[in-house]
Amino acid sequence: MGNGAGDLPPGFRFFPSDEELVVHFLHRKAAHLPCYPDVIPSLDPRHYDPWDLNGKALPGGNQWYFFTRRALSRVWASGYWMPTGVEKPVTSAGRNVGIKKYLAFYAGQAPVGIKTNWVMHEYHLLDCPGGTSADDSGWRPSKTSGHPEVDFNEWVLGRVYESDFGSQSSFYDDGTELSCLDEMFLSLDDLDEISLPK
Amino acid sequence: MSITVNGESRVPPGFRFHPTEEELLDYYLRKKVAGKKVDLDIMKDVDLNRLEPWDIQEKCRIGSAPQNDWYFFSHKDKKYPTGTRTNRATAAGFWKATGRDKAIYGGVKRIGMRKTLVFYCGRAPNGQKSDWIMHEYRLEESRDDGSHSSEGWVVCRVFKKKSHYRIPESSSSKNTSSVAGAAKTKEIFRSCSEGTLDQIIQFLSRSCKHENEFPIVNPILTDGGYAVTASRGASVESQAKLPPLENPSAISLPFDCSPHVGRSSYLQDSIHVLLSVDQGYNEGPEVNDWAALDRLVASHLNGQSSCPEQAAFSFCPTINGLLYGGCGGDSQEYNPADMNLWAFTRAPDSDSPSTSRRQSASVD
Numbered sequence: 001m002g003n004g005a006g007d008l009p010p011g012f013r014f015f016p017s018d019e020e021l022v023v024h025f026l027h028r029k030a031a032h033l034p035c036y037p038d039v040i041p042s043l044d045p046r047h048y049d050p051w052d053l054n055g056k057a058l059p060g061g062n063q064w065y066f067f068t069r070r071a072l073s074r075v076w077a078s079g080y081w082m083p084t085g086v087e088k089p090v091t092s093a094g095r096n097v098g099i100k101k102y103l104a105f106y107a108g109q110a111p112v113g114i115k116t117n118w119v120m121h122e123y124h125l126l127d128c129p130g131g132t133s134a135d136d137s138g139w140r141p142s143k144t145s146g147h148p149e150v151d152f153n154e155w156v157l158g159r160v161y162e163s164d165f166g167s168q169s170s171f172y173d174d175g176t177e178l179s180c181l182d183e184m185f186l187s188l189d190d191l192d193e194i195s196l197p198k
Numbered sequence: 199m200s201i202t203v204n205g206e207s208r209v210p211p212g213f214r215f216h217p218t219e220e221e222l223l224d225y226y227l228r229k230k231v232a233g234k235k236v237d238l239d240i241m242k243d244v245d246l247n248r249l250e251p252w253d254i255q256e257k258c259r260i261g262s263a264p265q266n267d268w269y270f271f272s273h274k275d276k277k278y279p280t281g282t283r284t285n286r287a288t289a290a291g292f293w294k295a296t297g298r299d300k301a302i303y304g305g306v307k308r309i310g311m312r313k314t315l316v317f318y319c320g321r322a323p324n325g326q327k328s329d330w331i332m333h334e335y336r337l338e339e340s341r342d343d344g345s346h347s348s349e350g351w352v353v354c355r356v357f358k359k360k361s362h363y364r365i366p367e368s369s370s371s372k373n374t375s376s377v378a379g380a381a382k383t384k385e386i387f388r389s390c391s392e393g394t395l396d397q398i399i400q401f402l403s404r405s406c407k408h409e410n411e412f413p414i415v416n417p418i419l420t421d422g423g424y425a426v427t428a429s430r431g432a433s434v435e436s437q438a439k440l441p442p443l444e445n446p447s448a449i450s451l452p453f454d455c456s457p458h459v460g461r462s463s464y465l466q467d468s469i470h471v472l473l474s475v476d477q478g479y480n481e482g483p484e485v486n487d488w489a490a491l492d493r494l495v496a497s498h499l500n501g502q503s504s505c506p507e508q509a510a511f512s513f514c515p516t517i518n519g520l521l522y523g524g525c526g527g528d529s530q531e532y533n534p535a536d537m538n539l540w541a542f543t544r545a546p547d548s549d550s551p552s553t554s555r556r557q558s559a560s561v562d
Contacts (some may be wrong), residue, residue, distance in 0.1 A: 009237035010225045011217030012209065017264075024211040037210040060212075182314050185297030186327075186359075 014039065014060030018090045021065075021123050022098035026157045029067055030125055040157070042067040049078045050105050050118040050160045063161040070156050073122060079107040081120055090123065099124045117164060123157040208238065209261030215240060215269065219302045222269070223310040223335050227353040230271050231337065241353070244270040250290050251317050251330035254356050267357035272334070274350045291319040293332060302335065310337045329359040 016025070028035040029042075040058050043066040048056065057064035074081045081103040090098040101122040106113030209215070217226070229236055240260055249257065258268035274284045286293035293315040300312045315332040318325025333355045 008209070008213065009240065010221045011215050011240075012213050013216045014212050015214040015216055016212035020212050039210075039212075061216075179300075182297055182331075185314070186316060188296075 014058055014065065016060070016065075018088075018100055018123070019092045019097070021157055021159070022090045022125065023092050026067075026098065026123055026125060026155065029155050029157075030152045040065050040067055042155075044068070044072055045076050045158075046072060047077050049076055050116075050120070050162070053160060057158075057160070063159050066158050066160075067155050068158055070124075070153055073156050073158065074103075075110075076105075079105055079113050079116070080110045081122075082106055082110075096126060098126055117162055119161055119163045121159040123159075125152045207261035207263075209263065211263075213261075214263060214265075215260045217269070219312065219335065220304045220309065222353050222355070223302055223337060224304050227271070227310070227335065227337055227351065230351050230353070231349055240269070242270050244272050244354070246272050246286055246293065246354075247275070247288055250288050251328070251332075251356055258356075267355050269353065269355050272352050272354050274352060286315065287321075291317055291325055291328070292322060293317055294322070294325070308338055310335055330356065331359050332356045 025035060025040055027033075029040075041056065043056060045066070045068055053064040053066070057066035059065075082105075084102045084104055086102040088100045088102075089096045090100055101124065103120040103122055105116045105118035105120065107116055108114055226236060226241060230241075242258060244254065244257065254268050254270070255265065258270050259265065260269075276283070276285065294317075295313055295315050297314050300314075301308050302310045302312055313334045313336070315334060317328045317330035317332070319328055320326050334352050335354070336352045
């Protein structure tokens with residue numbers, strides 16, 4: 001599988017925001033709506049491991065994206081995913097539209113597996129529209145009312161990566177970092193701000 | 199074809215323009231130099247003299263997604279018709295190079311260089327540093343295949359620096375001790391040899407790593423207006439950030455440690471050491487001088503609980519000279535001996551009365 005960028009020129013990469021993942025990709029997947037670009041594949045990960053997603057899931061930077069059925073999402077070939085307990089709401093236009101859960105991969109059999117440095121962000125649509133906060137009501141599009149068979153909990157969207165450098169938050173930490181040496185020289189330039197007394 | 203058609207972005211959701219440095223140079227800039235059209239017209243030509251950094255984001259928008267960095271081509275115009283320096287001044291300020299240029303590799307082969315620039319508001323040399331940073335990439339000038347130069351074209355990436363490494367500093371220390379310190383250490387480091395530059399950088403890098411733990415010592419290296427690499431062998435300056443003037447304990451260090459030392463002999467010693475240190479720098483300093491500087495730093499980091507060894511001890515009057523020489527009114531001659539006399543006539547003023555008396559007595 002390529003980078004999914006289709007006929008985009010070099011330099012374009014998949015660096016989605018949480019909001020894009022939930023609103024544009026996961027919601028459309030759940031609602032059986034056509035999705036352009038249809039770049040995120042659906043996986044049955046029971047036979048996969050986090051380290052062999054290359055070629056099977058959509059790469060973006062050093063992360064991999066895929067859909068999976070919620071029931072299948074946690075037990076993989078060589079181990080299992082454990083929730084870390086950290087969850088974050090995903091908002092769009094001031095409304096909660098989904099939840100982002102952080103999981104860690106343990107190699108071996110539950111519950112005695114060995115923790116690895118593989119991490120998954122698991123994106124869920126909100127269970128019940130209008131449930132937890134008043135803001136939620138009205139977000140779920142009216143399309144759903146005509147499709148009572150749509151189960152918004154059927155699919156989750158996974159983002160998997162190996163966390164060897166601490167936190168990795170896709171697009172938003174990239175590009176605006178300076179190297180340590182650059183930072184040093186910048187601080188040294190402060191001397192220029194000082195003008196000597198005449 | 200453009201990146202937007204009828205106002206609609208052609209970049210699908212989730213995708214961002216996030217090129218590698220190799221892609222910027224080997225694909226985009228090479229295409230530009232060869233006069234070929236770049237796909238989707240994603241990179242505009244920007245006249246850096248006419249565009250302020252905060253206007254770049256509007257001009258260089260790619261699609262509709264939020265962006266943290268912006269890309270464009272720029273043509274380097276000469277500052278002077280015969281010179282090689284580039285004019286990067288705008289109406290509101292100017293771009294100033296910082297640090298060393300970094301080599302960019304494509305595989306094992308060097309394909310170009312990256313220069314880092316900072317935007318200053320105002321006019322040199324009194325500009326106010328901003329958080330706007332530019333990486334300017336240029337192709338390697340002479341290519342193996344004989345084709346020559348990038349015709350003055352560069353590809354640039356502009357972004358706003360996250361400022362989370364800055365150390366808050368009081369305005370008092372900046373306006374007083376730093377000024378004098380800068381002046382003096384400029385002198386000290388003026389004639390550093392090229393080999394010394396690397397030592398300075400190593401030294402500063404080491405200090406840099408600890409700057410959060412030890413905010414007292416914050417050496418500053420600058421280049422007199424241009425990238426250090428561009429002027430290797432030229433002047434290199436450093437600054438030791440000193441404790442605020444309100445803190446007399448550091449200033450009275452020599453006397454607290456050795457109250458029995460008579461002032462005149464101590465003064466002679468310190469002048470002697472100071473002169474020899476200066477001489478050492480002028481003659482191509484070796485590791486010894488750096489060891490002395492390290493000890494100086496160490497003595498300031500460790501506080502005044504123990505008596506410093508000779509080298510650091512001798513350095514202290516120099517520091518007093520830094521502190522007081524520059525704010526001492528008319529003393530603009532940076533004669534080391536004068537500086538030291540200033541140090542000893544002025545330092546006790548802010549010290550304890552007993553020390554002052556002792557000093558004035560021994561002076562006469």
